[in-house]
Amino acid sequence: MSGVVGRPPWDHAPFGRVVTAMVTPFQADGRVDLALAARLADHLVSHGSDGLVLCGTTGESPTLSWQEQHDLFAAVQEAVGGRARLVAGSGSNCTAEAVEATQQAAALGADGALVVVPYYNKPPQDGLEAHFRAVAQAAPELPLMLYNIPGRTGTSLAPETTARLLDLPNVVAFKAASGSTDEVSALRLVCGDRLAIYSGDDALTLPMLAVGAVGVVSVASHVAGPQISRLVQAFLEGDLAAALAQHEQLLPLCRALFCTTNPVPVKAALELSGWPVGAPRLPLLSANDDVKRRLSETLAALRPT
Ligand SMILES: O=C(O)C1=N[C@H](C(=O)O)C[C@H](O)C1
Numbered sequence: 001m002s003g004v005v006g007r008p009p010w011d012h013a014p015f016g017r018v019v020t021a022m023v024t025p026f027q028a029d030g031r032v033d034l035a036l037a038a039r040l041a042d043h044l045v046s047h048g049s050d051g052l053v054l055c056g057t058t059g060e061s062p063t064l065s066w067q068e069q070h071d072l073f074a075a076v077q078e079a080v081g082g083r084a085r086l087v088a089g090s091g092s093n094c095t096a097e098a099v100e101a102t103q104q105a106a107a108l109g110a111d112g113a114l115v116v117v118p119y120y121n122k123p124p125q126d127g128l129e130a131h132f133r134a135v136a137q138a139a140p141e142l143p144l145m146l147y148n149i150p151g152r153t154g155t156s157l158a159p160e161t162t163a164r165l166l167d168l169p170n171v172v173a174f175k176a177a178s179g180s181t182d183e184v185s186a187l188r189l190v191c192g193d194r195l196a197i198y199s200g201d202d203a204l205t206l207p208m209l210a211v212g213a214v215g216v217v218s219v220a221s222h223v224a225g226p227q228i229s230r231l232v233q234a235f236l237e238g239d240l241a242a243a244l245a246q247h248e249q250l251l252p253l254c255r256a257l258f259c260t261t262n263p264v265p266v267k268a269a270l271e272l273s274g275w276p277v278g279a280p281r282l283p284l285l286s287a288n289d290d291v292k293r294r295l296s297e298t299l300a301a302l303r304p305t
Pocket of ligand 1: 021022053056057058059149177199200201202217218219262263
C-alpha cells in the first residue's frame, strides 16, 4: 500500500533525479580514452542516468588538465548531448581559475557546472560567498550546483552563506556530501524550496530524499543505475516500502564503493563489469585484491541470477 507523501519540494530537479558523477577512462598509456568515455556515457544514460557530471571528484578532476576536461566534455556531449543534462566540473580553490573554467563550461554548452567549495586554502565564510558570487556572476546564464564536501576540502559552506547566495538566479542546486542528512535539513531551514539539494552520498540518498533532497549525484549508478533510479522513483511515488527495499539491497554496494578513496573502487567495479576504464592516475592506485573481491561479491548479489 503506497501512501502519497506529498509533492514539494521534490518537484524541481534541474539536473534530473539520478546524475552519475562519471569516471574518466584512461588508456594504457595514461591518456584520456575519449572513445570509451563516449560509450560509457551512452550506457549510463541508457541505464538510469538523467544527467552526468563530468570531471567531478569521481572523474579525477585534480589530475586532469583543463584541456583534457574540455575534450572529455566535448566527446560526451557529442555522444549524449540532448539525452541527458551534462554538468561540467569547474571548481577550483583559485577564484580566477574557477571563473575561467565556468565560463568555458558555459561556452561549451553545458547544462550546468559543479562548483566545489575551495579546498586547502580554507577561506572564511565571507571569502566563500565572494568566491561563489564571482563565479556565478561570470556566467550568469549557467545553472550552478554548489558542491560541499568538507571531508575533502577542509572547509564547509555554511547554510547561511548558501542562503545569502540565492539572490543569484543561477545558483540553483547544491550537492550535499558532508556525510550527514542534517546538512539537508539545515539548508532547507534557511533556503526553503529555493535550492534543489542533491545527495552526494549514495548510502544516504533515501534519508536525504526524506528530508527534502530532490535526487542524487551518484557513483553507484555506474553499475546499478536502474536500481538507483527505481529507489528515487519509488520514493517520489510515495511507495516507501519499495524505496526502502531498494535502499537496503544497494547498501552493501554503496559501502563497498567507498571502502577506500573514490573513484578507486568504482573503477574496479567497472573493470569487473566489462568496462576497461583503466587505473586511476597517481597519486591514486588501482584497487587491491581485497577491494576487488568485496566488489565482486556485492555486484554478484545485485545481479539477478
Ligand atoms: O565526483 C563527484 O562529484 C562525487 N564525489 C563524491 C566523492 O568522491 O567523495 C561522492 C559523490 O557522490 C560524487
